[in-house]
Amino acid sequence: MTSSGQGKWRGKMSAAGCLSYLCLSENLADVWFTFKDDSDARLPAHRFILQMRSEVFEKMFSRAYQTSEVITDITVDDVSRDVMELLLRFLYTDELYLSPDNAFNILYAANKYMLDGLHEQCAKYLVNQVDAENVCDIYEKVKGYDLDNIVSLTCLEYIRRHAWKVFKTGKFLNIxxxxxxxxxxxxxxxxxxxxxxxxxxxxxxxxxxxxxxxxxxxxxxxxxxxxxxxxxxxxxxxxxxxxxxxxxxxxxxxxxxxxxxxxxxKQEGDTLFEGKFSASPRNGGVLTEQIFNCYPNPTCVPGGCDQAYLMTIMTNEDIHLHSLKGPLIRYIEAIEIHKQRRVDVTCLTYDNRMLLLESRDIWVPIPYKSGCQENEEIVFTDDILLLPTDYTHIRIKLWRRLPGIEGRQISQAIATRPGKRARGARRQGAEPMVRVVRATNMSLIIQKTTVSLELIPPGINQISFR
Structure with missing residues (x-):
């Protein structure tokens, strides 16, 4: 045991401060880590701290004590000096410095020395780093030492839900x-x-x-x-x-x-195949979100529903639009799409959205299938890919205008004064009516993807992505 540290280094330090001071210090050290690939490196440590923090070290020193063996050097052949320094810093102080370059190695060391707390922090870090470019690499590297498969399952889930992106990466080809x-x-x-x-x-x-x-x-x-x-x-x-x-x-x-x-x-709906191949449809990882619409029922809108609406969707990551659901569905005649590059649009004002709504040549019909009337859902049959570089505008056209709540059903104070037209609604002439004055906007988090919905039409209460 080194005695050179005997002195007044303790001062008024707390227990945490003393442990931080002793980390990687030869003061009171009674064991050293040596490295097979770096013969000159020696890291000082303290048996009591190691045994207190790690079951592996506790068993190691207990066996040595029972056989009267004195362990002063611990040779490490599968963990680098840099990683061991970070591991010791965590054992003494709970401090951890993770980066893409060291996270896998620290995760391995945490697994080797049965440090559950360290393992959990590494796992959370890697999970937060997952994207289409690195998910395959992360999955392959953590296999075998991912406690409870936290990272592995997250990676597989990400790949399955973002397959169209992952399949395009070079890392996918190396799995x-x-x-x-x-x-x-x-x-x-x-x-x-x-x-x-x-x-x-x-x-x-x-x-x-x-x-x-x-x-x-x-x-x-x-x-x-x-x-x-x-x-x-x-x-x-x-x-x-x-x-x-x-x-x-x-x-x-x-x-x-x-x-x-x-x-x-085969006939439509066939799901049986005599052989090893499966005919069961994949549901595409459909993720459904509820919309808290200002007007959940399109027939109860003050002044009625106009015959065309414009909804804008923005996202920070690629995602597919799958379906829309709600009582408005039974009145829909057509759904169309138009995309604008964000770099080409300085600001999405109400006026330029109305110009888009009235435009004729820019809209492309979206094919879809609808279930029974009671289901009130339409599922898009083509892949509608929403990109972070675009404003995606959805024009919903109804086969007739819905009258909604009559003027006499609205308080006299509202019914007798001019109202504002609903944002996203097409102008319907000069007939007297009380206009909708509220529009529904929402932001959703879909598997780490942020989706913003603006000017959601009345009667759309659920949206699904995949």
């Missing part, structure tokens, strides 16, 4: 086949099945290049292996199957024939 299989297993994987297939094919071709093999059908099938059964070919259209799948070499001749027969003869 293992086991990881690819785990992704394809999901019932909530986003995107069309043909796009999922293209991603698998691209991954297999990249594996051929990595292993210096030709991209022949045999080699592609070898790398894909049984993971091919995780692609739900029965969900594809016959056109996609003939044009993309059959020439690719991913499937054997037997599978090509079997699937071709099924897809060409």
């Amino acid at each position: 293992t086949r086991d990881t690819l299989s785990a992704i394809l297993d999901s019932d909530i994987l986003t995107g069309k099945e043909i796009e999922i297939f293209k991603a698998v094919k691209k991954w297999a071709e990249h594996q051929c290049v990595l292993h210096e093999k030709q991209t022949t059908p045999e080699n592609i099938q070898s790398f894909v292996g049984d993971t091919v059964y995780k692609v739900r070919f029965p969900l594809m259209s016959i056109e996609d199957f003939i044009e993309e799948v059959q020439p690719s070499g991913v499937l054997s001749d037997e599978h090509n024939l079997l699937l071709h027969q099924y897809i060409s003869q």
Whole structure:
């Protein structure tokens, strides 16, 4: 034990202050960490602190005590000096300095020395760092030492819900086949099945290049292996199957024939397939949010509902619009879309939105399907991708104007004075009516994605994304 620290270093320091002072100090040190890859490095420590904080060190020193062995050096061969310094700093002071460069190594060290608190902080840090570019890399690196699979499950969830983005990254091409299989297993994987297939094919071709093999059908099938059964070919259209799948070499001749027969003869709603391939639809990771509309019932709007409305959607990350729900649905004649680049629009004023609403040539119809009248929901059949670079305007046209609450049902004070037209509503001529004076705006957090909705029409009470 070093005695050079005997003196007045304690002063009026608190217990926390003394521990901070002793961290990485030779004062009172009775054990040193040495490193296999850095023979000159020696980090001082204190057995009592190590045993107090880590079950691994407690067992290590207890065994040594029972055998009368004196441990003065602990050689570490799988943790660097820099990481061990950060780990010791955490043991003594609870301070932690995480960065993208050290988080994985600290997570590994936390797992090795059974430091649950440190592990939890590293896991939270990595979870908050997840995005489309790094999610595959994070998932692969934490496998095997992710306590309770906190990071792994978060990564898989992110990949499944943002597959259309992740599949485009270079890191996706380097995942293992086991990881690819785990992704394809999901019932909530986003995107069309043909796009999922293209991603698998691209991954297999990249594996051929990595292993210096030709991209022949045999080699592609070898790398894909049984993971091919995780692609739900029965969900594809016959056109996609003939044009993309059959020439690719991913499937054997037997599978090509079997699937071709099924897809060409299947009826809408078929979910059964005799074979290893699944015909169960993926729900695309639909995430539903309630809208607290100022006017939840379109027939109870003061002055009535106009015949066209403009709703604007903004987002900070790519996300797909899936469906709208509410009593207004039964009156909808058409839904159209127009996108504006944010860099081209200095400000979205009420007047320029009204100009958009009245414009004729800029709007593109959105195909959708609607359920039964009681369900009051429409589901968009095409991918409506909302981008952070755009203002996405949705024009909702009704097949007739809804009269709403009559003037006599409104307080006389309101009914006898001119009202303002609802924001987002089209002008309806000069007929006497009490206008809607409130508009519904909301911001939602969808799986770490912020979505802002402006000028939500009356009677739209639920929105879904994926």
